[in-house]
Amino acid sequence: MAVAIIGAGQSKFGTRKDVNVAELAWEAVKPAMQSANVEQRDIDFMVVGTAGMWSSEAAVPALMYEYGKFEDVGSMRVEAACATGNAAIRVGYTAIESGEADVVLVLGVEKMQESPNPTVIELIGRFGSYFWEFENFGLTFPGYYALHATAYMAKYGATEEDFARVAVKNHHYGAKNPYAQFQREISLEKALNSPYVAWPFKLFDCSPITDGSAAVILASEEKVKEWGIEEKIWILGQGVGTGTANLSRRESFTSLRSAAYAAEVAYKKAGIDMDAPYKYLDGADVHDCFTAAEVIAYEDLRFAKRGEGVQLVREEQTYIGGRIPVNVDGGLKAKGHPIGATGVSQAVEAWKQLLSKAENGRQVDVKNGRYLAHNVGGTGHYSYVTIYGLEKR
DSSP: OOEEEEEEEEOOOBOOTTSOHHHHHHHHHHHHHHHHTOOGGGOSEEEEEOOOTTSSOSOHHHHHHHHTTOOSOEEEEEOBTBTHHHHHHHHHHHHHHTTSOSEEEEEEEEEGGGSOHHHHHHHHHTTSOIIIIIHHHOOOHHHHHHHHHHHHHHHHOOOHHHHHHHHHHHHHHHTTOTTOSOOSOOOHHHHHTSOEEETTEEGGGBOOOOEEEEEEEEEEHHHHHHHTOOSOEEEEEEEEEEOOSSGGGOSOSSSOHHHHHHHHHHHHHHTOOTTSGGGGOSEEEOOOSBHHHHHHHHHHTTSSOTTOHHHHHHTTTTSTTSSSOBOTTOHHHHTOOOHHHHHHHHHHHHHHHHTTOSOTTOOOOOSSOEEEEEEEETTTTEEEEEEEESSOO
16 A cells, blocks of 8 residues: 655754743644644544653653644554654554554654753663663764774775765755754864864764654555645655664674665665666665764665765765765754654655755755655664655555
């Protein structure tokens, strides 16, 4: 059964101490429902993606049921570390595919700034192998991804400047996105002169701690036909991969095997040639929690061969007009990374881009009618790759 996104909405990302969790979530839910032209009574099922360890409210589905004045609707809370948003989409997608629902609201929301930064950093660290890697070695996620960055540098000759260029690109597009946490461009010099966080990462190599929400309305093909919906995109394929909890069990630090596997599954389902998938796509949102993670994603997604992802950076091939535009919403780096909302925000971006609704200066050229979202939890502990399209398969 084909599943479509018929509406999408997103809050402003950033430090949102002006609202509580329910109010923040409603900033995304309301425009999503309005763009889909649905009311509360039309929703069969509600999926809420939130990690929520750092905020006051834990029962967010019930909170939104009450705040949004929903009636007689089932709900579910989903968590998959930083891939929580795309995991929530998968639950909604499979609910419709199975015939259990016709219309599903998928919400991703996080209010991370309710806790002090050191607490948030420690709690994020629990998404790795906590008792072994955090307790014994003090690893938090800047350190986790720094291990991958240094491995990539040693094997393929990448430099700190190469990673800084990813940040420059993503801030360039974040400056054009009114929903982004950081709406300003940065120079290469500014990125390179920022303080170290975990070598080789400097401040501008790292995604921020963010409050934000994003929502999409999913509908079955039957409902799309019944309601005569014209503005929609389809979920063409989704792949899911799982990695080891302990990094010492990994074979390579220059790839996330779970992400590469998820991409293979998604491409097969969407009918995309795995030898050069970028030729079938108009753009991609990838999980750039750190700049090196974006470069590694290029290769896991087969936008470039192993060791050649850094060439895409040097040649500016991931800007609009290049081989494949990547993170033209600013990515996690500049748009922000509210854990539960990130994957849903990627779906919102796919919806906007494919329907040519993106803001001036960051709208891709829609030729193929397909867009990719790559969402990673932990360091590949969970990986989701989803292909969206204007035409159903």
